[in-house]
Amino acid sequence: MSSARQTMSEYEAIPQMDLAAQYAVIGGEIREAVTRVLASQQFVLGKEGLALESEIAGLCGVRHGIGVASGTDALILALRAVGVGAGDEVILPPFTFVATGSAVSALGAKPVFADIDPATFNICSGEIARRITPKTRAILVVHLYGLAADMDSIRAVAKSRGIPVVEDNAQAIGASYKGTPAGALGDVACISFYPTKNLGAYGDAGMIVTSSPEMDVRLRSLRNHGQASRYNSVEPGWNSRLDELQAAILRVKLRHLREWEQARRAHAAEYARLLAPVKSVKTPQTPQGCAHVFHQYTIRAARRNELQKFLSDRKIGNAVYYPVPLHLQPIYASLGTAIGSFPESERAAEEVVSLPMFPELKLEQIQRTAGTIAEFYGI
Numbered sequence: 402m403s404s405a406r407q408t409m410s411e412y413e414a415i416p417q418m419d420l421a422a423q424y425a426v427i428g429g430e431i432r433e434a435v436t437r438v439l440a441s442q443q444f445v446l447g448k449e450g451l452a453l454e455s456e457i458a459g460l461c462g463v464r465h466g467i468g469v470a471s472g473t474d475a476l477i478l479a480l481r482a483v484g485v486g487a488g489d490e491v492i493l494p495p496f497t498f499v500a501t502g503s504a505v506s507a508l509g510a511k512p513v514f515a516d517i518d519p520a521t522f523n524i525c526s527g528e529i530a531r532r533i534t535p536k537t538r539a540i541l542v543v544h545l546y547g548l549a550a551d552m553d554s555i556r557a558v559a560k561s562r563g564i565p566v567v568e569d570n571a572q573a574i575g576a577s578y579k580g581t582p583a584g585a586l587g588d589v590a591c592i593s594f595y596p597t598k599n600l601g602a603y604g605d606a607g608m609i610v611t612s613s614p615e616m617d618v619r620l621r622s623l624r625n626h627g628q629a630s631r632y633n634s635v636e637p638g639w640n641s642r643l644d645e646l647q648a649a650i651l652r653v654k655l656r657h658l659r660e661w662e663q664a665r666r667a668h669a670a671e672y673a674r675l676l677a678p679v680k681s682v683k684t685p686q687t688p689q690g691c692a693h694v695f696h697q698y699t700i701r702a703a704r705r706n707e708l709q710k711f712l713s714d715r716k717i718g719n720a721v722y723y724p725v726p727l728h729l730q731p732i733y734a735s736l737g738t739a740i741g742s743f744p745e746s747e748r749a750a751e752e753v754v755s756l757p758m759f760p761e762l763k764l765e766q767i768q769r770t771a772g773t774i775a776e777f778y779g780i
């Protein structure tokens with residue numbers, strides 16, 4: 402790899418993710434969709450939203466989609482729809498974005514953390530089983546980085562105790578587990594369309610998907626002031642509606658999602674091939690039967706912080722998702738959880754770094770990133 406080395410000034414920056422590259426390809430289609438909505442002058446709860454709901458439900462292999470204002474709102478409303486309220490406990494992994502935990506807290510419920518499987522970064526069923534109490538009202542599973550959690554064992558634990566499973570599917574739209582799409586692996590699932598997600602809006606947006614007709618009806622009401630029909634509010638709700646502009650933009654992007662996923666998988670395969678000789682790095686593994694969508698391409702790396710600096714100095718984008726597990730963040734200081742309580746989450750937080758990953762990433766960019774990592778470790 403040494404022949405590819407250059408002086409720093411010769412390097413062009415490689416972003417960790419690049420939305421502009423995507424817009425350069427689909428800009429025309431997007432502008433057409435936006436113009437269509439502007440011409441209709443219907444901005445909230447219209448036909449674009451309805452069409453997107455059914456298209457996303459189809460992608461996830463479930464009957465219903467309920468568009469909401471963000472992934473965070475999707476979590477809050479879905480947890481509420483499965484019966485979580487003040488004083489209940491919800492089991493979730495500490496190695497996730499804070500929204501997973503703050504959605505639980507927003508309902509006055511208590512987050513109960515369960516450590517991750519170091520091989521997948523996802524919540525471990527054995528850890529869940531140990532944390533169940535009579536107050537456990539839901540198990541909140543995150544499919545981190547685009548890989549579904551081990552749902553057979555998680556569902557078995559949940560079923561044996563009669564506890565609903567909520568999927569935080571913010572990062573894994575399009576992924577599957579043993580042939581079942583993420584989104585159809587629990588009782589209800591929450592999607593984020595935050596702009597950087599594999600399917601990202603041009604602002605905040607989210608969706609809840611479920612096959613339960615009762616939950617569909619309840620969630621449609623909850624996202625719209627608890628109205629069962631117009632001016633007939635039956636319980637306290639929210640204003641959390643997905644708007645027509647975002648829905649129309651997402652429908653354009655949805656048409657490209659499979660081809661983007663394939664590109665992400667090809668990039669991941671190339672990284673894995675090039676990084677195989679670098680023993681100080683552990684590349685992500687995809688368990689048998691899973692289709693990973695590589696929202697992030699996240700490696701474990703020895704001397705991670707030094708490697709990050711080495712990459713950044715050479716203008717190679719990189720990011721740590723997530724440097725502080727939830728149980729060690731100030732928001733949960735009152736739980737009094739000691740350092741060392743969730744060793745796998747804590748170790749992951751110290752070792753992970755996500756490399757450039759987006760569909761339009763070029764082979765030379767992957768080669769330079771992998772080559773620079775090899776150079777750092779003296780290979």
Ligand SMILES: Cc1ncc(COP(=O)(O)O)c(C=O)c1O
Pocket residue numbers: 471472473474497498500501543569571572592593594595605606607
């Ligand atoms: C795992 C996870 N959960 C929840 C969220 C919250 O989604 P949003 O930003 O759309 O509210 C995100 C993304 O930001 C996420 O990555």
